[in-house]
Amino acid sequence: MPTIVSVDDSTVPGEGSSRLLLLVSSDNKHIVVEEDIMSRSRFISKQVEGFEATSQRHAILLPFSSFVLNKVIEYCSHYRGYYLLEDDPDAAPPGRSPVREWDQEFLDVDRNMLLRIIKAAHYLEIKSLVGSCARAIADMIRGKTTEEMREILGVENDFTPEEEHSPSSKCTG
Amino acid sequence: MTDSLLLLPTEILIGILLALEVGDILACTSTCKHLHAIIVDSLQLQYEIELYASGMLDGARGPHTLPVQERLDRIERYTAAWEQLLWTDRISLPHLAGCISPAAVSGDVVVLPQLDGTAVSMHVQQISSALRAVDEYYVAQSTPTSSPFFGIQLDSAQDLLVVSNGCGAILYPSSCYVA
Numbered sequence: 001m002p003t004i005v006s007v008d009d010s011t012v013p014g015e016g017s018s019r020l021l022l023l024v025s026s027d028n029k030h031i032v033v034e035e036d037i038m039s040r041s042r043f044i045s046k047q048v049e050g051f052e053a054t055s056q057r058h059a060i061l062l063p064f065s066s067f068v069l070n071k072v073i074e075y076c077s078h079y080r081g082y083y084l085l086e087d088d089p090d091a092a093p094p095g096r097s098p099v100r101e102w103d104q105e106f107l108d109v110d111r112n113m114l115l116r117i118i119k120a121a122h123y124l125e126i127k128s129l130v131g132s133c134a135r136a137i138a139d140m141i142r143g144k145t146t147e148e149m150r151e152i153l154g155v156e157n158d159f160t161p162e163e164e165h166s167p168s169s170k171c172t173g
Numbered sequence: 174m175t176d177s178l179l180l181l182p183t184e185i186l187i188g189i190l191l192a193l194e195v196g197d198i199l200a201c202t203s204t205c206k207h208l209h210a211i212i213v214d215s216l217q218l219q220y221e222i223e224l225y226a227s228g229m230l231d232g233a234r235g236p237h238t239l240p241v242q243e244r245l246d247r248i249e250r251y252t253a254a255w256e257q258l259l260w261t262d263r264i265s266l267p268h269l270a271g272c273i274s275p276a277a278v279s280g281d282v283v284v285l286p287q288l289d290g291t292a293v294s295m296h297v298q299q300i301s302s303a304l305r306a307v308d309e310y311y312v313a314q315s316t317p318t319s320s321p322f323f324g325i326q327l328d329s330a331q332d333l334l335v336v337s338n339g340c341g342a343i344l345y346p347s348s349c350y351v352a
Contacts, residue, residue, distance in 0.1 A: 093217075095191050115176055122185055134185060137178070138192035146203045154177035155205040164203070 021048070022059040029066035030059070037076050040087060042125030064120045071113075072120050075106060075129055086128040094131040099139075103132040111140060111152065179207050187215050195225035216241045223248045262303055277327035277334070281307055284327045284334060292317030295325070295334065 018036035021044065025031065038044040044060065051057045062069060085091055099107070107114060118133035140152050150157060157164075178186065190198050190212065198218060202209045212218050220241050224231065227248050232238075239247075254261050266285075277284045285296045294317040301309035323337040 093188055093191055096194070112175060115178065115181070118181065118185060122182060130185060131188065134188040135192040137189045138197075141189070141201070142193060142197055144197075144200075146200050149201060150204045153179065153201075153204055153208065154175045155179055155208065157204070158206050159203070 019057075023069060024059050024061045025066035025069045026063050027065045029069075031066060031069060031073070033073055037073065037080050040076050040079060040084075040126050040128070042089075042127075044124060062120075063123065064116065068113075068116045068120045071117055072124065072126070072129070075103075076126070078102065078106070079128070084128040086131045087126070089127075091127065094135060097135075099132050099135045104136070107132060107136040111137075114140075179205075183211055186211055187218060190215075190218055191221065195222055198222060216245065220245045220248075223252075227252055262301075264301060264309070266298065277325045279327040279329040282327065282329040284325055286325060286336075289317060292319045294318075295336070297334075 018034045020032050021035050021038060023031045023033060023038075035044075035048060039048075047060050086094055107117070109117070114133055114136055118130060118137070121129035121133060141149055144152065178189075181189075186208070190201060193201070198212060198221065202212050223245060229248070229251075250261075253259070276286070281300050281302060283298055283300050285298070287294050287296060295313075295315040296311075297313045297315075299307065299310040301307055325337070326335040327333070
């Protein structure tokens with residue numbers, strides 16, 4: 001259980017703004033963010049439902065750095081109030097459909113950062129961001145040779161020479 | 174230090190692979206055993222590969238109207254039927270009884286000429302196919318003409334029906350003239 005931190009009603013600004021959430025990153029940075037910005041995250045929404053059920057609000061500890069968390073908050077802030085089809089629980093996976101232009105620019109980061117963002121998005125259950133990251137990673141792999149793919153994927157060739165020369169074992173199974 | 178993408182949950186890896194073209198998915202199977210296993214075990218990815226190999230595309234209703242397993246089974250039945258030249262269905266067209274051969278087939282459309290005395294009319298019909306999940310649909314019947322009739326050719330992609338009358342050809346249906 002995360003430590004209970006007092007984030008009481010005094011942190012709620014007036015004028016109908018949403019409540020505030022306290023997020024704590026793995027590097028122990030405390031980030032305050034409006035609840036409705038983060039409502040795109042299924043994980044956060046479930047936490048908030050928990051708060052309402054127990055009438056007790058506490059900080060939400062997250063297993064990734066503030067650098068990554070801020071990036072995710074930037075994404076959620078950009079799409080605040082927007083309905084994105086991919087976030088629908090029943091939505092089909094995006095497949096080869098193109099990445100939104102804003103997302104493309106937003107995800108113009110190096111491979112390792114992209115990997116951290118997709119992990120964080122998966123943890124936070126933000127389907128639209130997972131989908132955009134997946135397609136951005138696919139764009140890095142597309143059209144590459146097997147050896148280049150290994151480098152991007154970060155894998156070693158563990159096929160024996162015989163396996164490598166027997167297409168039947170490697171194709172569709 | 175680069176982390177391996179294989180540390181990602183399998184569903185995410187499949188999401189990445191599904192964003193690739195089939196050629197790239199197949200190339201990924203040769204990168205390492207783990208990714209190979211993921212691709213072979215994923216029904217959705219196998220469907221993408223089989224669909225591509227069969228030269229077909231998902232229908233206009235989109236790929237999500239049928240479960241993946243059912244779609245994969247359909248491709249298998251289709252491929253097997255052509256490989257073994259199995260008869261999968263028999264359709265009788267009662268309203269076309271009395272049609273004279275030869276008929277012309279193009280795509281899933283068949284044209285059957287029907288002789289009534291000296292007049293010939295053309296029946297155009299889309300043929301149902303359980304294998305391809307196409308419903309039967311009666312398209313049109315031409316007005317009878319009394320020109321001599323030798324044979325027909327149909328190219329449904331070009332909307333072209335060529336009827337030989339022994340001295341030239343009649344083109345249906347966009348224009349109707351003797352060539």
